[in-house]
Amino acid sequence: MSNRLKLTDILVTIVISIGFGILYKIWGPLYYAVKPLGIHIDQLIYGMWFMAATVAFLIIRKPGVALLAEVAASSGEFLMGSEFGLEVLLYGIIQGLFAELLLMAFRYKRYDLLAVSMAGISSCIGSLILDFYKGYIGDLSTWNLILYMAFRFIGTILFTGVLAISIVKALEATGVTNLVRSSSQKDFNSLDQ
Amino acid sequence: MNISFEESWLHKVNPALKLITLTFLFVFVVMIHHLNDMITFTFTVSILFFFCTGHSYKRILLFLIPFLLVFFSTAVSMILFGKGETTLFKLGIVNVTEESLFRGLHLGFRALVFAMMGMTFVLTTKPVLLFYSLMQQLKLQPKYAYSFMAAIRLMPIMFEELQTILDAQKVRGVHSQKGIRSLLKDIKSLPIPLLSQSIRRAFRIAVAMEAKRFNSTNERTYYYHLGFSIFDLLFIGYFILMISLGYLFATEFPLFPVTDVRY
Amino acid sequence: MECIASVNKLRLKFPEEKGLLFKDLSISFQEGEKVLLLGPSGCGKSTLLQVLSGLIPQSIDIPIKSESIQIPYSWGFVFQDPDSQFCMPYVDEEIAFVLENLQIPREEMTVKIKELLTTVGLCLDDIHTEIQTLSGGMKQRLALATVLALDPEVIFLDEPTALIDEEGTAEVWDTVKAISKDKTIIIVEHKIDQIIDVIDRVIVFTHDGKIMADGNSTYIFSNFKEELKRFGIWYPSAWEEYKKEKVQNTLTKHSDSLLRLENFRGYRKKENAITLEKAAVHSGEWIAVTGANGAGKSTLLLSLMQLLKTSGDYRIDGCSIKSFADLNNRAYFVFQNPEYQFLTNSVLEEITYELRQRNEESHADVFKKANDLLTIFGLKDKQKQHPYHLSLGEKRRLSVATAFIQNPQVLLLDEPTFGQDSKNTFKLLELLQEESQKGTIIIMVTHDLNIIHHFATTVWKVKNGKVITDWKKDDMKTGSEGDVYEYIF
Ligand SMILES: Nc1ncnc2c1ncn2[C@@H]1O[C@H](COP(=O)(O)OP(=O)(O)OP(=O)(O)O)[C@@H](O)[C@H]1O
């Protein structure tokens, strides 16, 4: 049983992620529609952009998947002509990298709510760092900045943690996840019946 | 996307080079802190976006609508809540200062430039050629490149699938009840079949690719050969020239008196 | 002759299943043989092909065990679903993908691509054509071209014509015949009429994955007829014998016309995709809808089910039907691709879904009816299994079975018999016949001439988006077989 990504893993990850990319593309205008309210309600739904990484990781459970998923999702969004333009690629790479690092810290052994929520929060921190440079969010008044970050963290946990876990649970019930997970020694032994 | 357009010179620029140039420009834009420079650069990009993609003006204008929304919404929250000293307007928590106004505008232009650069790239690059170019010029591993191409081919099929799944659920009475709660149930009943169906399909395609002797470790030849041409020079030259001109213009005839928009 | 592919004492089990699919199966193939694997639906033929090609366990991670296994040095595989075996958007790029894998120099590619397309008889004006615009038959021929590009010793074919029309099927098999010289070909297929003369060896499997008979085709079909019949496997004269045994029913003419259509049109993206001038259908009528791939048969059914925009006068039982809600469970539709229809996570839940949804009948009744249907369709042992994990034929049967649980006045079925063995085909047809005798209108897309002859009471032919409703079945019977063929397609 190897942990390297096989073609099937890669293709499945990319297809799921491009699916998310389509969703992100639809999400973009929604985000911008609530954004002018100014009090950062938009940040509550920002977590959606970190979801591809955790969903793909929960399905395939291998190193590298979270990063690949975020990159693929953002490429998909980009190639469909996102309003964010090139920015999405950069954000995708950084968010994926941050999620990946956290999952690595868990040695890719944990697939529970805590691990994926933390991976999501890690992505979230990555995105905030970029915002700091690109969006001058440091120049917002302090109360406004805190609101901004708090909303984004809450949204992140909702999307990358709770929602991702429940989606993958439902997928597992459909049996599709068996396709991409390695068969166990137990299955192998049972051939000797 | 099946839309007709003329091939312009931008189509002939090497895709990988185009992507890298735009990435550099992206970093460059993030480092512009002067509103006047930002405006001249916006102008530089607009010329390409409006006149050089080979798509009809009608379509370009259509794409512009969401971009303007982005411009607006990005600018507004900084204008209303940004830090600053010279207050222009104050009402409750809203505090518009001269600094935050200029910073907001700056951010708006920045978002607009990102959007236009991205769109210019997308409108003038065929995905298949992009990935061939990434394999040839940037040594992207084929297993990633072909997976991307396969996934892009799947996209329209997935849209059709979505419609069919909806229809099938309708026939089987999934969407028969009315009201808010069942509307939520309806929304919930879609992503799972769609996801599981796409995973299955992706898996089958991967198996079919391996059945066709696809092997990532081997050397391979390429059906499309992507090299460099005079258009690549033209592309880079355009930006060097326009950025220099813009810089000169911005220092000679500044539109706004601001220097650095950061606080 | 040399042995080119073999496996000795193969054991295979799907994760989370109880029994073994194969227990100590041994089989071997000689160079140059053209072999047909026959067996009841669900016996493991598709799985065996995947093992013999090494796809299991290399690409598909399913545990197997064997004393020895010989995978051919070079092989090609044509899968049954035309839509999920291509990875590139254009015809030339897809073939080029294979040539790239083989490291053919770029300069030679275009010539090679054209050559391969000619070999399989896929004549395109421009080789840079989008794959999505090809019909099912054309896609399968493209798949054959990519396989030929590999220049394989062995070609595996897993029901490559399951989803294509009579004409397309003939084309595909003609192509196979043309290219089969000095290649080993291993075929899985239920409908054998068109390939019988290519085959020189037939291997018959029992339903539990054991080999029942193995030999040349005349030997098998003359000596094992009884067994084939009992196991429900197609053999050349299966239809004739079936006809002899079963007395043909005569349609009890109902005089009332239940379904009326006038100037009926269905639209796809605002464009008129199907037109039906006028038709009056009596209850109990059995309509076979036929026509080439892409003619608009599925579009017609979707329109009748009000899943597409329609115009014109459409009445069932006097009620005008303008939208899906108007149908009000009067009609039920079985889709062409069964997978889309599955909503639940087990076969049993799937078949009882509508009943539980509507709370119409008491619990016990529901299960009785469901159980009967599962037994009839041979899905009894699989009732806990996930619908997606069934074999192709089993999936199809499950999706059709859900239709019998309903009591619709109009039953619309899109190719319900593809990929079925003879036993299940006949059972399904008999059930449909029962329904029609009860007065249900059956409108069914099929490419099978035998079904059209022996079961349908009316034929609607679809050609380029127009439905021609005034073909009488009796007219069709006149003339030689050849004429009939011309007449329909
Ligand atoms: N992933 C899976 N998990 C569990 N059981 C499976 C899986 N795939 C197939 N099966 C079971 O294995 C058996 C053999 O399937 P296979 O597809 O090989 O049948 P087949 O002989 O090709 O049938 P058909 O003629 O209907 O295509 C079936 O009974 C099916 O239910």
Ligand SMILES: Nc1ncnc2c1ncn2[C@@H]1O[C@H](COP(=O)(O)OP(=O)(O)OP(=O)(O)O)[C@@H](O)[C@H]1O
């Ligand atoms: N979702 C769709 N959107 C647009 N056009 C479609 C769609 N599905 C099918 N078509 C087109 O409508 C026409 C009729 O298609 P339809 O699926 O009804 O054919 P069919 O007779 O059922 O063929 P088959 O035997 O392959 O099932 C074809 O030209 C097809 O390209």
Ligand SMILES: [Mg+2]
């Ligand atoms: Mg099969």
Ligand SMILES: [Mg+2]
């Ligand atoms: Mg059809």
